[in-house]
Amino acid sequence: MNEELKFIIDSTKELMQNSIVHLEKEFRNIRAGKANPSMLGSVSVDYYGAKTALSQVANVGTMDAHTITVQPWEKNMLQEIEKAIMIANLGFNPMNNGEMIIINVPALTEERRKELSKHAKAEAEVAKVSIRNDRREAMNEIKKTDASEDMKSNAEVDIQKLTDKFSADVDSLYKVKDEEIMKV
Template sequence: MDEEVKFILDTTKESMDGSISHLEKALIKIRAGKASPMMLSTVMVEYYGSQTPLSQVSNINTPDARTISVQPWEKSLLGEIETAIMNANLGFNPMNNGEMVIINVPPLTEERRIQLVKQAKAEAEDAKVSVRSARQEANKELKALDISEDLLNNAEVDVQELTDTYSKKIDAILANKEAEIMKV
């Protein structure tokens, strides 16, 4: 019976790990004033008749904290890339110098920073909901097992400890992102 309990705990931990990694990916997309190639991860370019991610048709670099450079592998794509970045509605104004597309990342206003913090908090709350639903699922599976009351109580305590640990991790990740966003 202990193996079944251990399996449920491991599955729950895996699910909670997934929530954390999803949160980290979501927070990477929230820009904090510094240029990052990830900012263009959602941009799709028309390439030989199909929509292709920008990263698959060009090199994306950040020469400094406020600039993103996009160097296409084929010069004929420059205009297409410029249009795709504008159409992605990221708030960027790309410039084409004949060799590459250069994007100056504007500094964030205080109002925009506050909006981004709200967005980060919403992502963190989604992660916490996911962790809590993993806890709920684990407790339901544990109750379905034919085990002693003591073993059930101990397992539920273990699940709650996991939930608390992951909630604290989410809070720490959010606090770091908040500080990063609010730093001028």
């Protein structure tokens, strides 16, 4: 196969893989009722004037299935961390006991589960659109090459196979996440 076509296929595969990685990251941010330290992954704390990830200024762990604990390395950071969790708008109500911050993760209502499922479906659809855009870009690049028509045709078939594979991956990731969300 032509080097140029091989490069187009490889770079398209990498772009599509990045869409899957992004989707997995988004799914980790959608809570499914069980406490998980990654739920606070998007929280940034004002640490002496610099926005810093929460995990860089405190230990984040779980006490049990419904409780997240945040133990700051510096006691004077308690209020700042508490404020950052509230600003992150994750729907949590942090409690400060003077030593650490305790967050009770409420059980999900049926209505909230359906809402989260819709959100997961929307994220999956965004990933699929991204994959299809990558396919379109690759097809346009293939048409611009000076390879033979047969080689171009074979490359287009390869790109379509990649698209189908990654779209199926998105569907299976969504199915797993949806089951996780809807499980009581």
